[in-house]
Each structure stands twice: as C-alpha cells, then as structure tokens.
Amino acid sequence: MPQGTLCKREPVTSRESLQALLADTRGRVYYKEMEDLDIDRKALAETLARTCKSRTRTWLSICAHCGMCADSCFLYLANGRDPKQVPAYKIQSTLGEMVRRNGNVDNAFMRRCMDVAWSQCTCCNRCGMYCPHGIDMGIMFSYLRGLLFSQGFVPWELKIGSGMHRIFQAQMDVTEEDWVETCVWMEEEQQDEWPGLKIPVDKEDADILYCLNAREPKHYPEDIAQAAILFHIAGEDWTVPSTGWEMTSLAMFAGDWEGCRQQVQTIYAAMERLRPRRMVGTECGHAYRATVIEGPYWAGRKDGQPPVPCFHYVEWVAEALRTGKLKIDPTKKLKGKVTYQDSCNYIRNGGLKDIAREIMGYIAEDFVEMAPKKEHNFCCGGGGGFNGVGRYREQRNVGLKVKLKQIQQTGAGLVVAPCHNCWDAIRDMEEVYHVPITWSFLKPLLIDMVVVPEHLRPAEDA
Structure with missing residues (x-):
C-alpha cells in the first residue's frame, strides 16, 4: 500500500492524528502497516x-x-x-x-x-x-x-514524540497553562519551609532564564521546586518563560529536522522576548545538545550561537560553588565512595568534563572515577532515544551491561548523574539486573548539604 492510516511519511501535526497513534497499544497496527509501506x-x-x-x-x-x-x-x-x-x-x-x-x-x-x-x-x-x-x-x-x-x-514512540513537539512544543502533552500552573503550585508548596521563595514567570531582563525538560512538570515537579530553592539560596535573579521553556528534542532522536527547528525556535523566541543575560538549562544532556550545540544550525543562525549565552546546569552549580553563592557544610559532604556519570552530550560533545570534576571536589569526600572516564566514558546505554523505544527494550537492556560493569568496578555506593537519560538508564540497571545501585541528580544532593543563610530560614529556625 502507498501509506497506512497510522504509519505514513507525513509527520504528526494534529491532535487527532497524535491521539490515533497513542491509542495504538505498543504500535501494533503502526508496525504492521510499516511492513507494506511504499x-x-x-x-x-x-x-x-x-x-x-x-x-x-x-x-x-x-x-x-x-x-x-x-x-x-x-x-x-x-x-x-x-x-x-x-x-x-x-x-x-x-x-x-x-x-x-x-x-x-x-x-x-x-x-x-x-x-x-x-x-x-x-x-x-x-x-x-x-x-x-x-x-x-x-x-x-x-x-x-x-x-x-x-x-x-x-519507531512508533519517536513518531509520537516528534508529533508532541510539533503540537505542544514539548516532548509530552504539557500545555502552557499546565506549565504555568505547575510553577504556581510548586511555589506555593515551598512557602512554609522557604518563605519568600518565588518561581518568576516571564520576568524581563533577569540574569538567568531557566529552561528544562518536559518530564519535570509532567512527572517530577519536585525538580522545579529544587531548582527554585537553590536559585533562592544563591540569591539569583531568575525566571522561567511561559512559552519556550522546554529544551529537549525527541524530534532530534526521531530525525525530524523540521520539528527540531520549530522546537528550538520557541526557546530562542523566549530568549529574545525576555532578554535574559544568559540561559541555564536543567540536568539533561540531550536538551543541552539540542538547544546549545545543534539548535543554532537548525534555526539558521549564521553565528552558530543561541541568542544569549547558554549553560548546562553543571556550569551554574560549579560557578555558584566557586563564587560562594552556594556554600557546602563540610559535615554534610558525601562520605562514601561516589562516582560520576559523564553524559555523552555535555561531556564528550559539550566539553564540560572538568566542570563536573570541580563540583565533585566540593561535594564528595571520596570521589572515584569510572574507567574509562571523561570524554572517553561509555554511553549509559539509554541515549539517542534508546530508553524510550519498546520495540528495542531487550537490545537496550543488553547495552546497559557495559555501564553497569563500569559502575561496579568503582566500588561506589552512589552515582551522580546530571542527565535525564543517564538517570533513567542507571535506574533501569537496578530493575533489570537486580543489583543495588543508588543514583541521583545534583539538585537533591546539594539541597541536603548547602548552608542556608539565616535570613532565608523560617522564623522558628532562624
């Protein structure tokens, strides 16, 4: 047949076609139609x-x-x-x-x-x-x-992901209203413990425009609260955009280059509209690659740069620790052996290997490197869309073995993984191979060990 009802050459551009794909459990009809696709x-x-x-x-x-x-x-x-x-x-x-x-x-x-x-x-x-x-x-x-x-x-999941970006400007069906309501909710949730904490939306001329991964408001809203707490402690002048807040690009994993262009232009439009001094992106490797490394070329920017300087979250953390905006209580530093997962996208392809080690020097007493390390480190096994494609789950699980062996050889009790795909892959190692692994983003670790200035503490703690 020339094309199927679900499996076709045209990208997903309407909610109706997106819902039809979502209703096709595990892509059974989609893959069956693919067998006859001209x-x-x-x-x-x-x-x-x-x-x-x-x-x-x-x-x-x-x-x-x-x-x-x-x-x-x-x-x-x-x-x-x-x-x-x-x-x-x-x-x-x-x-x-x-x-x-x-x-x-x-x-x-x-x-x-x-x-x-x-x-x-x-x-x-x-x-x-x-x-x-x-x-x-x-x-x-x-x-x-x-x-x-x-x-x-x-793959079915990536056809859906590409469509999500084209329709919602996010990898998941999070509308602008959903996003802003989540920010308001997380701000309200923190008021007892962090009086005066704000999650500013659409503040113009802020120092930092914070952008993130749609999985955070959809599934992990506490991550937004944690980012807000650390910006609050550091005294940062920051904001999030109401539109153009989503940095990730499943369209990049899918090979949908027009979808990539559309997605990154929403972020760049937010930069131009709000005029921040810089953008800081969340703990996600492919979001950084899509927005900072590849994005300028998708958007046709002749200088090869985003509209404002852009930083991965590890760069902001290192700067905050270096300048004293965040101070670590030495009694609360990580005590046991700790290792670090080098994300392909911001370490190998973004060159941030030394920044990552600078952070570990502040927060861990016994930091142990994987072998190989830095830009030579192996992929976690879940990047490039591999984590999310059910058709290839068995192959992905086999691929996890290399990273699992690396982690086990360090003897570390904790893996610091400031990247969503790496975080997912390491989590799945524990479930697939039934081995005890503890893993974490940076934000919750930092909140547990930073010194909170007296003027930011609740009255009963001050």
Missing part, C-alpha cells in the same frame, strides 16, 4: 542528491575497514563482539548501501535500516574519537535517521 524512491534519491554532501560521501568512501572503531562501541562490547555491531559495518550496510543504490531500496531494507539506526547506535559519537580518519558514525547515523523519518520508517 518507498518514494524518487524523493529519496532527490533528498540524497540535495543533502548527502562531500563530507558524508568522503567518510563513506575512505573507511579502511580497520576495525579501530569496534572496541569504542559499547553495543559491540555488550553483544559479545559481534562483527555486525562494528560501527563501520553498521553504517556501511545501511547508509552506505542506500547511497550506493541512490535510494533504489525496498521496504525490507528500510525496516532493517530502522532497526539498526535506533537499536544499534545511540549517536554517542565515541567511535569518532578513535577513527584514524576522523569518521564519525554517530553523525552519519543521525543523517540516516533523518532519511528514514522522511519515508515514514521511524
């Missing part, structure tokens, strides 16, 4: 001609099949060093073959490409660090995902 070969060939430029074609042609990328890939290691999990093989047998055939491919090939693109690569970009020719399979897999999305071959 490929628009002419459009695919035209897209390749227009977008597959010299860098990608050069990378595909100069690969020496040396295998240097193999041990860099956690999925290769987790799957018993299966040759079909070597990054070079994975990209050459999918994107490389598509380019060589100039888009003259069939349905079975496209479905196989989908399975490889979303279950055998998280686009962590670690392989690019070890290729002697500087070939980055992560970048090419992102490109492949975009080609597959354009033809309708994308």
Whole structure:
C-alpha cells in the first residue's frame, strides 16, 4: 500500500492524528502497516542528491575497514563482539548501501535500516574519537535517521514524540497553562519551609532564564521546586518563560529536522522576548545538545550561537560553588565512595568534563572515577532515544551491561548523574539486573548539604 492510516511519511501535526497513534497499544497496527509501506524512491534519491554532501560521501568512501572503531562501541562490547555491531559495518550496510543504490531500496531494507539506526547506535559519537580518519558514525547515523523519518520508517514512540513537539512544543502533552500552573503550585508548596521563595514567570531582563525538560512538570515537579530553592539560596535573579521553556528534542532522536527547528525556535523566541543575560538549562544532556550545540544550525543562525549565552546546569552549580553563592557544610559532604556519570552530550560533545570534576571536589569526600572516564566514558546505554523505544527494550537492556560493569568496578555506593537519560538508564540497571545501585541528580544532593543563610530560614529556625 502507498501509506497506512497510522504509519505514513507525513509527520504528526494534529491532535487527532497524535491521539490515533497513542491509542495504538505498543504500535501494533503502526508496525504492521510499516511492513507494506511504499518507498518514494524518487524523493529519496532527490533528498540524497540535495543533502548527502562531500563530507558524508568522503567518510563513506575512505573507511579502511580497520576495525579501530569496534572496541569504542559499547553495543559491540555488550553483544559479545559481534562483527555486525562494528560501527563501520553498521553504517556501511545501511547508509552506505542506500547511497550506493541512490535510494533504489525496498521496504525490507528500510525496516532493517530502522532497526539498526535506533537499536544499534545511540549517536554517542565515541567511535569518532578513535577513527584514524576522523569518521564519525554517530553523525552519519543521525543523517540516516533523518532519511528514514522522511519515508515514514521511524519507531512508533519517536513518531509520537516528534508529533508532541510539533503540537505542544514539548516532548509530552504539557500545555502552557499546565506549565504555568505547575510553577504556581510548586511555589506555593515551598512557602512554609522557604518563605519568600518565588518561581518568576516571564520576568524581563533577569540574569538567568531557566529552561528544562518536559518530564519535570509532567512527572517530577519536585525538580522545579529544587531548582527554585537553590536559585533562592544563591540569591539569583531568575525566571522561567511561559512559552519556550522546554529544551529537549525527541524530534532530534526521531530525525525530524523540521520539528527540531520549530522546537528550538520557541526557546530562542523566549530568549529574545525576555532578554535574559544568559540561559541555564536543567540536568539533561540531550536538551543541552539540542538547544546549545545543534539548535543554532537548525534555526539558521549564521553565528552558530543561541541568542544569549547558554549553560548546562553543571556550569551554574560549579560557578555558584566557586563564587560562594552556594556554600557546602563540610559535615554534610558525601562520605562514601561516589562516582560520576559523564553524559555523552555535555561531556564528550559539550566539553564540560572538568566542570563536573570541580563540583565533585566540593561535594564528595571520596570521589572515584569510572574507567574509562571523561570524554572517553561509555554511553549509559539509554541515549539517542534508546530508553524510550519498546520495540528495542531487550537490545537496550543488553547495552546497559557495559555501564553497569563500569559502575561496579568503582566500588561506589552512589552515582551522580546530571542527565535525564543517564538517570533513567542507571535506574533501569537496578530493575533489570537486580543489583543495588543508588543514583541521583545534583539538585537533591546539594539541597541536603548547602548552608542556608539565616535570613532565608523560617522564623522558628532562624
């Protein structure tokens, strides 16, 4: 058939089509229709001609099949060093073959490409660090995902996620009204313990515009309260926008580049409307990558920069500790062995490795590094959308083994994980492999150990 009722080339742009997909339990109808989905070969060939430029074609042609990328890939290691999990093989047998055939491919090939693109690569970009020719399979897999999305071959959950961004400007169905009401609710909840605490909405010319992950108002509103408490203690002049508050991009995981552009422009519009001195984003790696690293190019910004300087949460925490805005009670520092999960997106791809270690120097008495560490650290096993795709849950669970082994080898009793995908993956290790692991974002740890100035304490505590 040319297209199905649920599985089709067009992106999700209406609430009706979104609800139809959501009603399809586990995507059963969606994936069944995909088996008969036609490929628009002419459009695919035209897209390749227009977008597959010299860098990608050069990378595909100069690969020496040396295998240097193999041990860099956690999925290769987790799957018993299966040759079909070597990054070079994975990209050459999918994107490389598509380019060589100039888009003259069939349905079975496209479905196989989908399975490889979303279950055998998280686009962590670690392989690019070890290729002697500087070939980055992560970048090419992102490109492949975009080609597959354009033809309708994308996992059900990510088709939904892309639609959420296009309709709600968030990865979940959180409306502007829902968001603002959550801020008011969290502000009211804190008044007894933190008198005078505010969560300002749409304050112009503030020092900090705080943006976050839609999962926080949807499922973890206490995270917003924790951010507010720490800004309150630090004496920051801050605000959140009523629109343009969501930094994440499931559209990026899906390969929906137009959806990515639409999403990041809502954030940039908030920056331009409220004129903050800078933006601070929550503890999320891919949100940082989408907004700060990739976003300017999706939005067509010629300088390659967002409208205002943008910082990951770890940068703000390090600055607050360094300048004394936040002070740690030495008796409340973390006592046992503690390790740190280096997120691919803000450590390897964002260069914030030393900032992370600076924070650990303030809050932990016995910090233990994973091996390898910093930009060489392995992906958590859940990035790139891997955490959220039920079709590939078994493959994701196998992939968790590499990070689990790293954590266990440190002997640490706590993993500090300032990234939503990493946090989820580490949580799931405990459930899947039945091993005791404690993990945390930075915010709750800091609240338990910061010195609260007397003028901010409730009257009975002052």
